[in-house]
Amino acid sequence: MSSEIPDWAKRRISPYVLSIPEYVPGKPIAEVERELGISGAIKLASNENPLGPSSRAMEAIIRNVGAAHIYPESSGPELRQSLAERYGVSPDCVVLGNGSDEIMQMLAHVFVGTDDEVIFPENSFSMYRIVTRLFGGRCVMVPLKNFGPDLKVMAAAITPRTRLLFVSNPHSPTGTIIDRSEFEDLLDATQNKGVLLILDEAYREYVEMSDCPSGIDYLEKTDHLIFLRTFSKIYGLAGLRIGYGVAKPWLIRLVNKVRPPFNVNLLAQASAIAALNDQDHVRKSREVNSRGKIFLYENLNAMGFDAIASEANFIAFRPTCDAGELYSELLKEGIIVRHLKSFGLPDYIRVTVGLDDQNTKFIEALKRVS
Numbered sequence: 043m044s045s046e047i048p049d050w051a052k053r054r055i056s057p058y059v060l061s062i063p064e065y066v067p068g069k070p071i072a073e074v075e076r077e078l079g080i081s082g083a084i085k086l087a088s089n090e091n092p093l094g095p096s097s098r099a100m101e102a103i104i105r106n107v108g109a110a111h112i113y114p115e116s117s118g119p120e121l122r123q124s125l126a127e128r129y130g131v132s133p134d135c136v137v138l139g140n141g142s143d144e145i146m147q148m149l150a151h152v153f154v155g156t157d158d159e160v161i162f163p164e165n166s167f168s169m170y171r172i173v174t175r176l177f178g179g180r181c182v183m184v185p186l187k188n189f190g191p192d193l194k195v196m197a198a199a200i201t202p203r204t205r206l207l208f209v210s211n212p213h214s215p216t217g218t219i220i221d222r223s224e225f226e227d228l229l230d231a232t233q234n235k236g237v238l239l240i241l242d243e244a245y246r247e248y249v250e251m252s253d254c255p256s257g258i259d260y261l262e263k264t265d266h267l268i269f270l271r272t273f274s275k276i277y278g279l280a281g282l283r284i285g286y287g288v289a290k291p292w293l294i295r296l297v298n299k300v301r302p303p304f305n306v307n308l309l310a311q312a313s314a315i316a317a318l319n320d321q322d323h324v325r326k327s328r329e330v331n332s333r334g335k336i337f338l339y340e341n342l343n344a345m346g347f348d349a350i351a352s353e354a355n356f357i358a359f360r361p362t363c364d365a366g367e368l369y370s371e372l373l374k375e376g377i378i379v380r381h382l383k384s385f386g387l388p389d390y391i392r393v394t395v396g397l398d399d400q401n402t403k404f405i406e407a408l409k410r411v412s
């Protein structure tokens with residue numbers, strides 16, 4: 043059946059929606075196995091936790107599944123309470139989303155209208171662009187500096203039409219972290235400019251470098267900051283779709299106006315509470331990640347590939363051969379990585395750090411095909 047949008051619909055549909063580039067997700071394992079007629083494929087493409095969820099989170103899912111016929115509590119009060127205690131804020135500073143993606147969309151809904159500007163780094167997570175365009179906003183994309191967001195140039199790009207500014211720390215897809223004093227300068231530069239600073243900390247729990255700034259340290263002193271975190275990465279719950287934002291209560295109240303009721307399902311809420319209470323699993327996940335990174339860097343460097351220093355659970359590298367071809371060859375070997383063409387970095391591949399045996403299989407396949 044034709045997948046073309048018919049002319050009548052093109053004339054009727056919001057031009058903003060039409061202009062949105064379609065999100066390109068990492069290829070699912072089942073699809074690759076089906077297409078290539080293979081089994082045992084490994085997905086190192088979407089920065090998921092290779093250890094899976096904590097056993098406590100899985101128990102919570104089983105305990106709660108019998109209540110699946112009941113709507114969840116709309117705003118997730120118990121989880122918001124747990125998060126509030128963790129950060130030393132009140133629960134009305136916390137909003138839950140169906141993934142942190144959804145919170146980005148809700149923030150754009152609140153702030154962005156036709157021709158409003160949203161600033162973010164040129165090579166970054168595609169949702170920044172998608173949520174901006176969805177509401178008719180203009181994307182102001184600032185080139186990276188040393189593979190990270192160029193905070194000075196981003197601040198200088200602010201105009202009276204700027205509504206939002208996205209910074210990810212660590213940055214995706216490169217894994218770099220931002221400098222504390224540069225971040226503080228950005229906070230100062232954006233103060234009283236009518237701009238909301240969205241600090242995307244999806245990979246923050248993986249950071250081992252000691253002086254990396256965190257949104258929570260600045261929340262009290264500022265009025266224009268929200269930080270976003272997720273249970274999809276180190277907490278291993280990507281399949282349940284749950285993330286959260288922390289900000290001053292006035293902003294959370296506004297976000298709640300556009301939040302669909304029951305946006306976060308019952309099992310996601312229950313498992314996230316359990317996952318938060320299992321910090322041993324988080325520590326173990328961090329250890330597996332650090333060990334995997336050392337192994338991957340050693341091998342990528344030995345093969346002569348430029349690998350960007352990452353504080354997250356993935357490594358972006360520039361192969362000496364064509365990155366698109368390398369991606370396809372790895373796929374044939376049953377190894378799914380991410381070609382960074384859709385991030386505007388066509389010469390780079392990003393690999394998620396896996397379990398030891400997955401990392402070994404990836405490197406062996408890389409040696410065979412490159």
Ligand SMILES: Cc1ncc(COP(=O)(O)O)c(C=O)c1O
Nearest residue numbers: 141142143167214244272274285
């Ligand atoms: C930088 C960044 N932010 C946010 C997300 C989305 O996380 P979630 O699964 O909570 O929607 C991702 C997911 O890959 C990401 O890379």
